Amino acid sequence: MMKKYVIYLVLVATLIILPLFFGEYYVNLGSQIMVAVVFAASLNLLVGYGGLTSLGHATYLGLAAYTSAWLFQNFGMTHDYTAVIALVFTTFVGAIFGWISLRASGLSFLMLTLALSQIIWGIGYRWVGLTNGDNGIAGLTRPTPFGINLENSNNFYWFCLIITIVCLFFIARIVNSPFGSTLKGTRDQEKRMSALGYNVWMIRWITFVMASFFGAVSGLMYIYLNKYIHPSVISITSSAEALLCVIAGGAGTLAGPILGSILIVLLKNYVSGFVERWNMLLGIIFVFIVIFMPAGMAPGFTQLKSRLFGGKKP
Secondary structure, three states: OHHHHHHHHHHHHHHHHHHHOOOHHHHHHHHHHHHHHHHHHHHHHHHHHOOOOOOOOHHHHHHHHHHHHHHHHHHOOOHHHHHHHHHHHHHHHHHHHHHHHOOOOOHHHHHHHHHHHHHHHHHHHHOHHHHOHHHOEOOOOOOOHHHOOOOOHHHHHHHHHHHHHHHHHHHHHHHOOHHHHHHHHHHHOHHHHHHOOOOHHHHHHHHHHHHHHHHHHHHHHHHHHHOOEOHHHHOHHHHHHHHHHHHHHOOOOOOHHHHHHHHHHHHHHHHHHOOOOHHHHHHHHHHHHHHHOOOOHHHHHHHHHHHHHOOOOO
C-alpha cells in the first residue's frame, strides 16, 4: 500500500514540474488532456461502473460552458458566480435527463441520451439570440482565483492539474465506497440487486446526476482553456470521442479514461496535422485495441505486466 502511494506522489510531482521544461504549446496540450480526462472519467461512472452506455454526455460539458460564457458576456458576472450557477444548472438538467433516460435500459437508454443531447445541440445551433449560433461565443477570459493570473499557460496547467486530481480522487472514493459496490452490482446482477431490496433505478439516477456534475466541471475547464464555445462541442462526435476514451482506455477502471484521453487528444493534435482523415487512423487503432486488449489499455497493460514480471520474485 505504501509503495502505491509513493508511486502516486512521484507521478504528481512529475506532472507539477513538467511545465518548467516544455514550451507553451505542450503545456496547453497537457491542459487539454486534463480536460478530456475529467470528461471521460465522468462518463466512465455511467459506462464502466453503471453499465449505462450514453451517447449524449457532451450535453453536460457544453451546457456548463455555455452557461458560464453567456452569464459572463451578457450580465458581466464574475467567474465565481458563473461557475457555481453553471454547475448547479447543468447538474439540475442532468437530473431531469437522467429521470427521462432511465425509464429505459440498454439500446433504448442509449437512444434517449442521444435524442436529448440532439435537442440541446439544436438549441445551440438554432437559437442565435441566446447562443450566437454557428459563430459561437468568444471574447471570454479566465478566472483569477486568489489573484493568480490563469492567462499564464503554466498557471492554468497547474490549475487544471489540481481540479483533475480532486475530481479523480472523489470519483475513486465513490466507486470504492459501499455505494460504488451497489452500483457495480446493478451493472452485473440487476435482478438480484432488486430481489435483495436495492432500488436499482435510484442508484443509477444518483450516478447519472454525479456524472453530469463532473461533466459540468470539465465544461468549465474547457471554456477557461479555449475562452470560446461553439455548438460542435455538444455534438454526437464529442460524446462519441469521450466514449472511445473510456472504452479504449478500459471501462470500469480509474486509469482507463486517463490513458484513453491521452491517446485521443494526441491523435487529434498530431495525426490530424499530417492525415486529413485522422478518424480513420483512430478507427484502426481502436480495432487493434479491441482485438489485442479487449478490456482496454489499462487492463491490457496490467495483464502484460503480470505475464512479463508475474513469475519473478522481487
